[in-house]
Amino acid sequence: MTKGILAILSAPSGVGKTTIIQRVMADDPNCAFAVSHTTRTPRKGEVEGRDYYFVDDQAFQHLVAADAFAEWAHVHGHRYGTSMAEIERLAGAGHDVIFEVDFQGGRALMRRFPEAVTVFIVPPSLGEVHRRLVGRGTDDDATIARRMHQARIEIATAGEYRYLVVNDDLDRAVTDVQAILRAERLRSIRFPERIRGLVAEPT
Amino acid sequence: MTKGILAILSAPSGVGKTTIIQRVMADDPNCAFAVSHTTRTPRKGEVEGRDYYFVDDQAFQHLVAADAFAEWAHVHGHRYGTSMAEIERLAGAGHDVIFEVDFQGGRALMRRFPEAVTVFIVPPSLGEVHRRLVGRGTDDDATIARRMHQARIEIATAGEYRYLVVNDDLDRAVTDVQAILRAERLRSIRFPERIRGLVAEPT
Numbered sequence: 232m233t234k235g236i237l238a239i240l241s242a243p244s245g246v247g248k249t250t251i252i253q254r255v256m257a258d259d260p261n262c263a264f265a266v267s268h269t270t271r272t273p274r275k276g277e278v279e280g281r282d283y284y285f286v287d288d289q290a291f292q293h294l295v296a297a298d299a300f301a302e303w304a305h306v307h308g309h310r311y312g313t314s315m316a317e318i319e320r321l322a323g324a325g326h327d328v329i330f331e332v333d334f335q336g337g338r339a340l341m342r343r344f345p346e347a348v349t350v351f352i353v354p355p356s357l358g359e360v361h362r363r364l365v366g367r368g369t370d371d372d373a374t375i376a377r378r379m380h381q382a383r384i385e386i387a388t389a390g391e392y393r394y395l396v397v398n399d400d401l402d403r404a405v406t407d408v409q410a411i412l413r414a415e416r417l418r419s420i421r422f423p424e425r426i427r428g429l430v431a432e433p434t
Numbered sequence: 435m436t437k438g439i440l441a442i443l444s445a446p447s448g449v450g451k452t453t454i455i456q457r458v459m460a461d462d463p464n465c466a467f468a469v470s471h472t473t474r475t476p477r478k479g480e481v482e483g484r485d486y487y488f489v490d491d492q493a494f495q496h497l498v499a500a501d502a503f504a505e506w507a508h509v510h511g512h513r514y515g516t517s518m519a520e521i522e523r524l525a526g527a528g529h530d531v532i533f534e535v536d537f538q539g540g541r542a543l544m545r546r547f548p549e550a551v552t553v554f555i556v557p558p559s560l561g562e563v564h565r566r567l568v569g570r571g572t573d574d575d576a577t578i579a580r581r582m583h584q585a586r587i588e589i590a591t592a593g594e595y596r597y598l599v600v601n602d603d604l605d606r607a608v609t610d611v612q613a614i615l616r617a618e619r620l621r622s623i624r625f626p627e628r629i630r631g632l633v634a635e636p637t
Binding site: 351353354356357358379383386387389390392393394395396397406407409410411413414415417418419420421422423425426429430432434 | 554556557559560561582586589590592593595596597598599600609610612613614616617618620621622623624625626628629632633635637
């Protein structure tokens with residue numbers, strides 16, 4: 232079995248990365264989503280073990296102390312992390328693993344998995360991010376202002392990612408991410424046995 | 435205007451790369467095919483300036499002496515080359531340029547354009563190449579034997595290319611190449627102004 236790829240997708244809050252990833256995963260049965268641990272409370276409709284593993288600060292701290300996370304970070308006053316156990320569970324099942332992380336998590340994962348496929352999703356404009364955050368209706372003005380400030384800082388790191396996808400049209404952004412995953416599965420470095428097998432084929 | 439990409443596609447004779455490239459180009463108006471010069475005689479249906487620029491040995495030698503080629507090589511007793519003028523003509527018009535070259539041409543182009551996207555197309559098996567060469571009906575037994583020997587040598591170089599596409603199903607191979615081109619157009623290194631523009635957007 233050819234090893235699955237690891238893909239790291241990041242975007243500032245309000246750019247729509249969760250929607251993009253859900254669409255990509257729905258069309259691709261081999262893709263598995265790495266569920267993160269978080270200390271924030273569930274939003275309406277979020278399900279334990281599907282969207283996040285929801286844990287309290289003490290449980291999270293125990294996992295940090297046990298070096299259980301591939302990456303973890305403070306984001307907007309809460310902690311988020313991806314456990315090595317979660318990654319091993321998915322990769323062991325032959326899945327391609329998609330990480331949805333913020334830029335701090337992205338940096339930590341890039342250090343741990345330098346061969347990972349990295350995609351940064353940007354909005355068509357910062358004004359559009361503001362409209363989406365306001366439209367979502369889950370954040371107060373101070374939180375929105377903090378997210379906007381953070382978005383600008385995160386976008387400045389986009390060049391650290393291999394690919395840049397602009398979410399100005401959801402269908403196009405989804406197809407872009409699908410093309411990236413498809414292309415990355417075709418990297419020749421993944422198929423040394425196939426090349427050797429062809430060269431050695433008896434006449 | 436964002437600069438077009440250069441894509442180098444190689445495959446041994448009889449693997450079907452010309453058919454794949456024709457299908458990719460037909461679906462993608464921004465892609466332009468870099469027409470090679472050759473000293474071989476036209477096959478049935480081949481058109482001067484569309485499939486090749488057909489020239490005699492003396493004319494080809496004059497171009498070599500003038501350093502007019504980005505790459506040129508002897509293949510099966512004839513000479514093939516891609517002129518810098520052809521590449522500049524297409525890139526100047528904002529096109530993505532696709533090169534269809536053998537592995538010697540591929541190596542020469544990789545040296546001259548290290549940022550090029552490189553794709554090697556392999557057959558599902560060498561037996562399949564033999565069947566296609568016999569089925570094409572244009573080569574005698576000695577030529578087929580020479581092409582088979584050459585195919586094995588060329589496939590051994592596939593790891594020098596970034597991507598490997600297996601042509602066991604034409605539709606899938608075409609979609610693979612299209613995904614590679616789409617993904618490569620999304621490399622973040624191509625969009626520094628876009629990133630800077632977002633970061634600098636007034637609140």
